[in-house]
């Protein structure tokens with residue numbers, strides 16, 4: 377089941393990874409040839425592989441994720457990429473992994489799953505080279521299309537998903553953790569995520585796989601599904617599953633912080 381959820385995540389997240397992840401990398405991560413990058417909460421590693429391509433053979437990328445099945449799938453899927461490796465681990469034990477120091481720590485849609493963010497920002501700071509930067513995309517709260525899915529489709533596991541798996545915190549709190557760890561925040565703003573689904577099946581697959589299979593699809597009755605989809609049904613009687621551009625459904629934050637060092641601060645101040 378878990379491995380299937382990893383496969384499911386790889387397929388279901390492709391649009392969001394390709395469109396949003398690559399856009400973030402091009403606009404804010406801006407890797408240079410030779411950079412050493414950590415992809416924290418790398419999932420199945422598609423964006424890690426993209427970063428590896430950008431840093432070239434002189435650079436290297438390490439993807440870290442606590443989900444063993446996703447890490448195994450990442451290794452299999454990207455085994456041809458020489459400057460890329462994957463390690464099972466967690467942001468909260470980053471120093472114990474012995475990895476680093478890094479030029480860049482990149483993290484896409486993973487921070488809102490992490491507990492102990494204060495410690496995690498300290499860990500990231502200590503794992504970066506002077507002048508290095510963190511580039512993080514995260515959600516400050518669950519959008520209604522996700523929250524309602526968990527609570528209405530699978531109330532048996534809804535609380536566990538919304539309150540234990542997700543660890544969303546406000547922008548103000550994230551900013552506090554980031555500055556307290558010693559980072560200079562150079563960018564912290566809203567971005568509209570590409571949450572759009574071709575069919576009810578693909579939406580359900582997203583919810584299931586993003587929760588690592590905890591959302592139990594066998595408990596989704598027709599009645600629950602109708603109740604969940606009701607707010608999205610249009611005049612044609614069909615639900616619209618394209619949440620792009622709907623503020624409350626698609627707001628994501630992008631954060632860039634620099635560990636002060638001559639080169640990076642010059643780059644951002646200039």
Ligand SMILES: C[S@@+](CC[C@H](N)C(=O)[O-])C[C@H]1O[C@@H](n2cnc3c(N)ncnc32)[C@H](O)[C@@H]1O
Pocket residue numbers: 389393397416417418419420421423440441442443446465466467468483484485486487489490491586
């Ligand atoms: C929505 S996925 C994002 C995966 C990938 N970065 C992407 O953009 O598609 C969130 C990932 O964060 C990972 N994660 C959860 N807690 C973590 C932690 N404490 N440290 C590192 N990664 C974590 C999960 O296992 C999951 O693979």
